[in-house]
Amino acid sequence: MLPARSGSAMVRAMTVHAHEDHFQKPSESEANILSYVLRNRGTTQPEIARNCELSQQTVSRLVNELVDRGALAQGGRKASGRRGQPSVTINIAPEYAYSLGIALMTDAMSVLLMDFAGNVVDYDYVAMPVMTRKAVFDRLGGVKQRFLDRTPSARERLTGVGIGISGYCLDGKSRYNPPRALDDWAMVPIDEVFSDALSLPAWVENDANAAAIGESFLGAGRDHANFVYVFMAAGLGGGVVSNHRLMRGTHGNGGEIGLILPWRLFQLPTLETLLQSIRKAGVDLDGISKMVSDFDPDWPGVDEWIEKSRDPLSLIASAIAALLDPEVIVLGGRLPKTLAQKIIPAIELFDDARRQEPRPLPKIIISQTHVDACAIGAAIIPLEQKFFATML
Structure with missing residues (x-):
């Protein structure tokens, strides 16, 4: 953090x-409510009470105060599946x-x-x-x-x-x-x-x-409280999120997953090495930004890069799974989504598959945020x- x-x-x-400063600092309970509503759009007060471990009376009071301040907005009604009148939905007020x-x-x-x-x-x-x-x-x-x-x-x-x-x-x-x-x-x-x-x-x-x-609040974090984000750009980095909290480490350098690799043995799976592979195959590109904006998964050099990236990414993903046991591993950064779709099937999570029920392994997914991670x-x-x- x-x-x-x-x-x-x-x-x-x-x-x-x-x-x-036009804003009143929220209390801890108000901040928890705001965080939950941001991750769960169109939620209701009963859902907030259950997930934030607050009484219904407390949630009602705090939500009303946040609505009065302009931080939250009430929407339509949503049926709960139980008897009684549907609950009013609660959303973040965008212009607050x-x-x-x-x-x-x-x-x-x-x-x-x-x-x-x-x-x-x-x-x-x-x-x-x-x-x-x-x-x-x-x-x-x-x-x-x-x-x-x-x-x-x-x-x-x-x-x-x-x-x-x-x-x-x-x-x-x-x-x-x-x-x-x-x-x-x-x-x-x-x-x-x-x-x-x-x-x-x-x-x-x-x-x-x-x-x-960003992924924790607006992407995979809406469904997964525990994940590791693999950030692929000119270099290779990562971020570890546990129970919706970023684990920064002692010096702020937690998640530096690129350092897992013995660099003398592997080609780093970065967009810089991808650019080199594509250029070597004859595609003329000015730099990483141009490659990302115009990316074609069928360019010559792409499949060769994926083949060379398979083992290092498998090592990184397997180390993440063994050490941290997250729900999912998220591939993101500046990685084009069409490239991520080709990479994910190539990544292998090492497991001894003991007996008929091997240990649960994280799923590897594509980042769910858009525009610029x-x-x-x-x-x-x-x-x-x-x-x-x-x-x-």
Whole structure:
């Protein structure tokens, strides 16, 4: 989970944004209710009471207060299958709050505006020849302004910005050691840099962990409380979610599943090695972004890459199953869904198949979030920090 921000950064954020804070901080029980409703749209008060372990009287009072504050909205009625009048459905009120999510990649930046219900309201993908801080903020200011011009209701209800970046966390907070293409972001407090530039509270997370947070609230986490997210992009990472909580580890680097592989023995199953395989087969592509946007599963070089990726992915998946015993393993990141559909049947989970009833194994599924996994997860972080039952 994300740790508390450093004292200086928090004081500065409170000073800058105190006059803009329109929101009442929810209690722990209210945050649990909001989290449950976000994952279970169209739920009812009896369902909330059963799953949040609260009395019906308490749920009724808290839901009414959240409706009065504008955080929840009542919908139509839903039959419960029991005798009596159908229950009123409860949903998140989308326009109650908004957040920005930013994914910093080696060759591009994606930015999205998310509403309180987790809907992507606006999105922009910006190819970047260089990923310096100056280049990013020169483009980011205009993107933010266009978003707010197109969605004026977000202007006064923007809660903060979340940033996802590739690399290892150095201090368990906001300093990262990213790939060479992101040198200008190395070893600096990224949350403070963004907060100063955008005049918003900011939080930063490893790209794979950010994607896992998004998946927990808006994807596979709606059906599975325990899963491991495999983030495939230029590199290979992951995020571990246990009982809806992200397991960050001591230094914020939990889930670095790419390090399971003895790299001298295996080709890393990444989009960078896929690009190399496709180029070697004669397909002319500018980079990973172009390959992902135009991806054709029948390109020459794809099947060869899958064949070389089969054993390392089987080793990783088998290690995940043995160590963590999750409900599902989710393949996501920047991985094209048509490629994931070809990879999954090739992955083998090692098992001794003892007797007639071998141990239960996790199912491998495709990520259920859309648009941009890292940016979606990054956008969830400010909302989660302020309103939902904390993942930290």
